[in-house]
Amino acid sequence: MSPQDLSGAHSRPAGPAARPKGAPVNEGLLQTLREVVGAAQVLTEGDLSAYELDWRRRWRGRALAVVRPGSTAEVAAVVRACAAAGVPIVPQGGNTGLVGGGVPDESGRQVLLSLQRLNRIRAIDAANLTLSCEAGCVLQAVQEAAAAQGLLFPLSLAAEGSCTIGGNLAANAGGTQVLRFGNARELCLGLEVVTAAGEVWDGLSGLRKDNTGYDLRDLFVGSEGTLGIITAATLKLFPQPAAVTTVLAACESLDDCVALLNLARTRLGAGLTGFEVMGRFALELVAKHFPALPRPLPGAPWTVLLEQSDTDGEAAAQERFESLLGTALEDGIVGDAAVAANLSQSHTMWHLRESIPLAQAEEGLNIKHDIALPVSAIPGFCAATDAALAAAIPGVRLVCFGHLGDGNLHYNVQAPEGGDAKRFLAEQEPAVNRIVYDAVVACGGSISAEHGIGQLKRDELAERKSPVALAMMRAIKAALDPQNLLNPGRVI
Numbered sequence: 001m002s003p004q005d006l007s008g009a010h011s012r013p014a015g016p017a018a019r020p021k022g023a024p025v026n027e028g029l030l031q032t033l034r035e036v037v038g039a040a041q042v043l044t045e046g047d048l049s050a051y052e053l054d055w056r057r058r059w060r061g062r063a064l065a066v067v068r069p070g071s072t073a074e075v076a077a078v079v080r081a082c083a084a085a086g087v088p089i090v091p092q093g094g095n096t097g098l099v100g101g102g103v104p105d106e107s108g109r110q111v112l113l114s115l116q117r118l119n120r121i122r123a124i125d126a127a128n129l130t131l132s133c134e135a136g137c138v139l140q141a142v143q144e145a146a147a148a149q150g151l152l153f154p155l156s157l158a159a160e161g162s163c164t165i166g167g168n169l170a171a172n173a174g175g176t177q178v179l180r181f182g183n184a185r186e187l188c189l190g191l192e193v194v195t196a197a198g199e200v201w202d203g204l205s206g207l208r209k210d211n212t213g214y215d216l217r218d219l220f221v222g223s224e225g226t227l228g229i230i231t232a233a234t235l236k237l238f239p240q241p242a243a244v245t246t247v248l249a250a251c252e253s254l255d256d257c258v259a260l261l262n263l264a265r266t267r268l269g270a271g272l273t274g275f276e277v278m279g280r281f282a283l284e285l286v287a288k289h290f291p292a293l294p295r296p297l298p299g300a301p302w303t304v305l306l307e308q309s310d311t312d313g314e315a316a317a318q319e320r321f322e323s324l325l326g327t328a329l330e331d332g333i334v335g336d337a338a339v340a341a342n343l344s345q346s347h348t349m350w351h352l353r354e355s356i357p358l359a360q361a362e363e364g365l366n367i368k369h370d371i372a373l374p375v376s377a378i379p380g381f382c383a384a385t386d387a388a389l390a391a392a393i394p395g396v397r398l399v400c401f402g403h404l405g406d407g408n409l410h411y412n413v414q415a416p417e418g419g420d421a422k423r424f425l426a427e428q429e430p431a432v433n434r435i436v437y438d439a440v441v442a443c444g445g446s447i448s449a450e451h452g453i454g455q456l457k458r459d460e461l462a463e464r465k466s467p468v469a470l471a472m473m474r475a476i477k478a479a480l481d482p483q484n485l486l487n488p489g490r491v492i
Contacts, residue, residue, distance in 0.1 A: 026109075030044065030064075033078060036077040036078055036081065037067060037074050037078065042065050042066075042067055043066040044064075044065045048112075050095065051095065052066075054095065054102065055098065057365075059455070061104035061106050062106050062107070063090070063108070063110055063112035064087065064109055067112065068114045069113070069115075069117065072194065072200060072232065073200075075113070075194045076194045076198045076200050078111070079229065080197070080198030082485060083196065086485070087485070088109065088110045088111070088484075088485045088486075088488050089110065090104045090111070090487055091115065091225035091487060092112055092115065093115055093136065093165075093167030093168075093170070094159070094164045094167055096159040096167065097167065097171065097451070097452065098451045099451050099454030099455065099456040100454045100490075101452055101456075101490050101491075102225075105489065115164065116136045118232070119134055119136040120133065121141075121142070121145050122134065124149055124237075126149050126151065128206050129237040130189060130234050130236065131145065131146055131151075131153065132190075132204055132206070132232065132233070132234045133145075133232065133235070134165075135164060135167075135229075135231050135232060136164050136166060137164060138163070142165060142235070143155075143156070143160065146237050147240070152237060152239065152241070154181040154273075155168060155177070155184060155187055156175045156176050156177055158354040158357055160175075169185075169191070169230055169233055170221075170452075171451065172222035174406070175403075176276060177274055178450075179273065179406050180273040181273070183450065185222060186236075187235055187236050188233055188234070188235055188236070189207065189235065190203050190217060191216075191220055191221070191230055191232070191234075192204050192233070193216075193220050193231065194229040195228050196227075201216065201228070203216060203217055204233070204234045223491070224452050224490055224491050225487040226487045226490055226491050226492070227480045228480065229486070241310055241311060242313045242314070243309075243310045243313055243314040243317040243318075244307065244310070245307065245310070245321045245339070246305070246306070246307045246340040246346040246349050247307075247321065247338065248296050248297050248304070248352075249303070249325070249328065249336070249337045250298075250304075250336040251301065251303070252301055252302070252335060254383075256302070256332075256333045257404055258375060258376070258379060259333045260306070263324060264324060267320060267323060267324045267327075271310050271317075272308060272405070274306065275305075275306055275405030276304065276404065277305075277400075277402060278302070278303045278352075279400040280299055280302070281399055282356045282359075282401045283295075283303060285360060285362075286352060288363075289359040289363065293351060293355060296338035296349065305350070305352075308321060321339065325339070356399070364421030365425045366412050366414045366425070367429050368412045368451075369409075369412060369440075370408070370450060371408070371436070371440050371446065371449055373407050373409065374407060374443065374444060375404065375406075377443040377444065378404065381439055381440070382400060382411075385436060388439070389436075392431065392435060393432070394416070395416030395419075396415070397415070397416065398411070399412040407445075408449040408450060413432050433460065437460060447460055447461070448461075453491045458489070458490065458491060461492070473491075477492060
């Protein structure tokens with residue numbers, strides 16, 4: 001049974017979940033788990049919603065127990081005990097996922113394995129530009145540990161204060177600097193993984209070249225805990241930039257945004273580290289729900305947040321930026337622009353962008369799409385899909401924003417003004433998804449860019465992925481997890 005979708009007609013209050021009638025207690029396994037991690041780290045009673053309710057509040061499950069190991073050895077022992085008992089395991093990091101991949105189902109038969117106590121920075125090798133840490137390390141803590149050594153770990157996303165490295169790698173997270181540094185996969189050199197049999201694979205290599213057989217690291221990255229449990233990682237670091245320049249630019253159309261991106265690539269080269277786009281309604285929601293946030297620019301159909309990281313110093317960075325903006329204004333690509341004069345103003349600009357998902361949550365449940373498209377196809381996709389949705393659902397509101405620089409849009413659909421958000425989600429999601437995903441596929445895009453598949457997109461994946469690819473994926477799953485105990489019902 002899948003976790004209950006809180007958007008539907010049968011949703012229930014978001015309080016503590018009661019153990020389903022008839023759910024097995026399995027005291028023998030619970031006692032073994034207490035012996036492995038300590039009784040205080042096996043939670044079975046009280047309000048466990050922090051583990052059993054997902055961030056979007058769409059799925060609530062009920063775990064047999066929440067188990068909180070404190071070391072890789074304890075994770076391995078927990079997996080062996082669950083495998084012997086035939087009990088499924090749902091790994092969880094910071095529980096910030098958006099596709100229902102990290103919460104248990106409602107059966108009361110699954111063990112929720114929280115990795116949050118595995119939170120140590122194991123080593124920093126400045127000469128090798130690497131950092132080794134455990135899976136429960138919060139992303140922001142890793143960023144700060146690198147910065148303390150004068151180095152940069154560039155993975156950056158809105159949930160960085162609570163998401164964990166293990167979850168980032170399990171979902172192959174993207175964020176705001178993929179344009180320059182790549183997804184989480186590109187930032188990972190090595191992994192430590194506990195297999196479905198409870199064995200530990202120590203692949204914590206800091207090597208940038210290693211052609212000794214199949215690339216097991218890339219097999220586990222992005223697998224969402226279905227093939228093995230990531231317990232530690234070796235990550236790439238980079239020198240800190242000498243100067244960072246941030247600007248907000250107002251554009252009349254997405255075509256202008258793409259033209260600005262092409263100009264920025266030409267003028268800034270590898271110094272272009274961020275290129276975000278935000279639709280008018282997305283920023284209107286931020287203004288509505290967070291009115292205290294400053295708005296450096298008046299409203300425009302599209303607002304671009306552009307960032308340059310330069311190794312040559314402040315003066316050179318400023319000169320390049322001024323040249324770029326001057327050309328963009330002369331060519332009519334940009335109508336207005338605001339350049340951050342200091343770090344505080346830069347943070348304010350980024351805070352606007354990062355507040356969009358929070359503003360959407362305040363506005364009510366919505367239909368989210370994390371899609372990837374060729375950058376050249378994005379203006380046409382948005383024009384056609386906006387029109388199709390408006391024709392199908394009069395008054396529908398579209399919240400479009402995302403990482404234009406790497407072709408990743410968050411194309412979200414909000415109920416008409418004054419409508420019932422829960423009912424809208426329950427009644428309209430299948431039809432909306434059909435319109436959006438048909439258009440994505442027609443443009444040569446992907447239905448998941450950085451959020452993963454989880455349970456939200458599992459059926460869509462089965463419908464839209466190549467049968468050959470699905471067969472290979474199922475063969476890999478069967479080989480590495482023959483009992484189907486690791487995050488069952490997710491991805492495939």
